[in-house]
Amino acid sequence: MTQTTNAPPAAPPRRAQAWWRRPWIVPLLLLVTAFLAFSVPPYLTFDPSLSRLEPPAGNHLYYPLLVAHVLFGTVAMATACFQIWPAFRTQHLRGHRITGRIYVFGGALPAGLLGLYIGWHTTGGPSVRIANLVGSALWLTVTITGLRMARQRRYGEHRKWMSRSFALAMSIVLSRVINVVATIALMPQVDTTFGGSKELMKYSAASIGVWLSPLLLLLLADWLLERRKSGTRRPAARGVDPASRAPAR
Secondary structure: OOOOOOOOOOOOOOOOOOHHHOOOHHHHHHHHHHHHHHHOHHHHOOOHHHOOOOOOOOOOOHHHHHHHHHHHHHHHHHHHHHHOOHHHHHHOHHHHHHHHHHHHHHHHHHHHHHHHHHHHOOOOOHHHHHHHHHHHHHHHHHHHHHHHHHHOOOHHHHHHHHHHHHHHHOHHHHHHHHHHHHHHHHHHHOOOOOOOOHHHHHHHHHHHHHHHHHHHHHHHHHHHHHHHHHHOOOOOOOOOOHHHHOOOO
């Protein structure tokens, strides 16, 4: 007797969600655009007196490398937004690969390498120096790891590591916000905790910003990755008898 097996219908191809179903995309683009529009122009003048970071006395190499660091960082931040945009990644795979190469080789890697030099020669004190060195080293490490995963076609791991790279690329934005909040919070303690030294208070506020921002964003990135991972492991639909899926005999 001939038996037939009713195979379950194939799932329809997954479509990328429209940008407006990802409510964080537009605010992210606007935030990055506003930050770059505020931060970058002074460095385009190539005038050290307009630098937002004080160049060390007698170090004539610092400012040109700082400008290069800022420009490479600008490329990294701009391209990173498109890298994590799900609709762009799924609908424009070639564009995703091109912007990915630009992000890595024209943004993150040169900016991270220059960040090591800038961090070492900072005038912000030892805590800021170590934070900048650690942040730059982490950025280089996770970016290179993400690149290796892509070349090995381990795309799931690639997305995880590049999400962490994106978090570190954006830590400069959060650092500025935390710096302002920390300055406001520490201001009443100038005459007590800091012995009347506003300079020491500013160093402390900057230190809080550069340490907290990458830590918080890395934690957020990994939390979102785990949340997404657990969301893909949903149990079978309720009310469906597993035995009913077995082929008839």
